[in-house]
Amino acid sequence: xxxxxxxxxxxxxxxxxxxxxxxxxxxxxxxxxxxxxxxxxxxxxxxxxxxxxxxxxxxxxxxxxxxxxxxxxxxxxxxxxxxxxxxxxxxxxxxxxxxxxxxxxxxxxxxxxxxxxxxxxxxxxxxxxxxxxxxxxxxxxxxxxxxxxxxxxxxxxxxxxxxxxxxxxxxxxxxxxxxxxxxxxxxxxxxxxxxxxxxxxxxxxxxxxxxxxxxxxxxxxxxxxxxxxxxxxxxxxxxxxxxxxxxxxxxxxxxxxxxxxxxxxxxxxxxxxxxxxxxxxxxxxxxxxxxxxxxxxxxxxxxxxxxxxxxxxxxxxxxxxxxxxxxxxxxxxxxxxx
Numbered sequence: 564x565x566x567x568x569x570x571x572x573x574x575x576x577x578x579x580x581x582x583x584x585x586x587x588x589x590x591x592x593x594x595x596x597x598x599x600x601x602x603x604x605x606x607x608x609x610x611x612x613x614x615x616x617x618x619x620x621x622x623x624x625x626x627x628x629x630x631x632x633x634x635x636x637x638x639x640x641x642x643x644x645x646x647x648x649x650x651x652x653x654x655x656x657x658x659x660x661x662x663x664x665x666x667x668x669x670x671x672x673x674x675x676x677x678x679x680x681x682x683x684x685x686x687x688x689x690x691x692x693x694x695x696x697x698x699x700x701x702x703x704x705x706x707x708x709x710x711x712x713x714x715x716x717x718x719x720x721x722x723x724x725x726x727x728x729x730x731x732x733x734x735x736x737x738x739x740x741x742x743x744x745x746x747x748x749x750x751x752x753x754x755x756x757x758x759x760x761x762x763x764x765x766x767x768x769x770x771x772x773x774x775x776x777x778x779x780x781x782x783x784x785x786x787x788x789x790x791x792x793x794x795x796x797x798x799x800x801x802x803x804x805x806x807x808x809x810x811x812x813x814x815x816x817x818x819x820x821x822x823x824x825x826x827x828x829x830x831x832x833x834x835x836x837x838x839x840x841x842x843x844x845x846x847x848x849x850x851x852x853x854x855x856x857x858x859x860x861x862x863x864x865x866x867x868x869x870x871x872x873x874x875x876x877x878x879x880x881x882x883x884x885x886x887x888x889x890x891x892x893x894x895x896x897x898x899x900x901x
Contacts, residue, residue, distance in 0.1 A: 564895055565593045567637040568611070568663075569628065569649035572599025572621045574741055575807055576645045577606070579665040579692060582714035583641070584611050586891035595635055597623060597649065605718050628652040639898040641690070644669070647676050650684040659898050661709070662689040666806025667834055668702040669827035679706060688897070690890065692810065694880045697834045709897075712884035715791035715811035722789065726764075726796050732781075733798035733862050735759070738766040738790070740805045743824040746774040748849065752801060752822070755854035757782055761798070761862060764788060799861045801854065804828030804843075809835060816878035818842075818861040818870040822849060839873030 568584045570577045577598055588594045588610055596611040599620045606613035617627030625648040632640075632652055640660040642649035653660040662678050671677055679685055679702065689706055691698065692713040702708075726734070737752055739745075749770050756763045763782040767775070772784045790811060794800070800812040804823040809831050812819050819841040821832040835841040842857045859865050 564639065564898060565595070565635060565637045566639050566641060566894060567595045567597060567632070567635060568641045569597040569616075569623055569646050570602070570643040570663075571623070571645045572601040572619075574602070575805055576643055576665055577602040578716045578807060579713065580641065580643055580663050581605065581609060581611070581716045582887040583663070583690065583711065583890060585609050586887035587894060590888070590891045590894075592891070592894065595637070597628060597631060599623075605716075608718070622646075622648070624648040625652040625655065629656065632656045632658060639894060644678045645675050647678060647681040647684065650678070650681060650687060654684045654687075659900065660684070660687055661897055662687055663711075664689055664691050664693060666713075666810055666827065667693045667697055667831055668699040670830050673826045692884075694813070694877055694884065696877065696880055697813075697838060709890065709893075710884045711890050712881060712886050713810040713814060714887060715794060715807070715814060717789045717791040719792070720789040722792055722796070726793065733761045733864075734796055735761050735763045735799045735801060735858060735862075736766070736788075736790075736793060736797045737763060737801045738788075738808060739768060739770075739803045739822070739824070740808065741768050743803050743805075743826075743828070744768045744770050746770050748822065748824075750775050751849060751851050752854050753778055753782055753784075755851035756801065756858060758851075758855045759859060759862070760865075761858075764793070766790070798863055799858055801858060804831040804835075806831060810881075813840060813874060813877045814881050816871070816875035818874045820844065820854065820857050820861060822846075822854075838877065840870060840877055841874075842870065 596613045597616045603613040616631045619627045640653035643663045690711045691708040757779045765784045766788045801820045802808045804821040821843045823829040823832040832843040836843045
């Protein structure tokens with residue numbers, strides 16, 4: 564069977580699809596991936612045949628994909644939530660399709676069209692990687708869902724030698740993602756976390772490390788870290804509330820301090836903190852002292868176990884969700900059902 568995946572050309576939208584795409588390839592299906600060139604390297608490294616449809620760089624519109632559907636003639640199109648154009652093109656071509664989520668169903672008004680309200684393709688099933696306990700209740704009640712375990716993905720790289728499960732001090736991971744981080748917020752977070760009896764690893768993203776000034780010895784700053792490999796060693800994650808980092812931390816049972824900045828991050832922070840697995844600080848609440856105090860409450864042997872226990876409960880829920888390999892074996896039935 565030939566399967567076409569399609570996503571926006573960003574880490575936050577492409578990486579959640581890669582585990583299922585790889586599982587489909589390993590199950591013997593021919594897999595192609597439509598996306599802008601920005602994300603082609605990890606797709607090609609995993610044998611997913613990436614290509615840029617039409618004039619697409621970030622967004623992919625129906626007219627960009629329609630000639631490629633005629634060329635490839637896939638049996639199934641897996642189109643992520645941020646790409647309604649791909650869903651519409653598949654529908655017009657008479658090709659079965661599945662929405663693929665990137666986390667919790669996002670709220671209206673963040674700059675993305677809600678897939679549940681996308682006209683002619685609103686009724687298509689959803690591959691849902693959000694654990695049901697955190698998912699939007701209206702979405703759970705009204706949409707056709709195919710549960711799929713969220714599997715953190717990052718391009719492989721070696722972790723620093725000092726990363727160890729047996730270290731004497733806890734490890735805090737700080738990231739503000741690739742789209743919303745500012746030097747001011749990152750520097751504030753570093754200043755707060757540096758006061759703790761903990762090691763801190765920072766993924767600076769688009770913020771140049773030199774803009775943070777001098778950092779203490781217990782803080783290491785990198786432009787990028789292999790997040791999927793790092794998370795199992797981490798004791799607390801301090802981050803922006805992006806879906807990938809939120810689900811990645813939950814999958815390994817790690818409590819979080821969320822500093823939401825935009826997009827779906829406020830809704831994610833609300834849901835995870837309401838579940839007890841995170842604390843949050845809204846923009847007008849953020850200070851170095853507040854970040855330090857809230858993180859201290861989450862650290863093992865320093866804070867309470869309440870948030871860690873809640874995170875582990877959600878990790879167990881995630882572990883029970885069907886794996887990408889299990890869902891990949893069912894893709895032919897979804898193609899026939901369309």
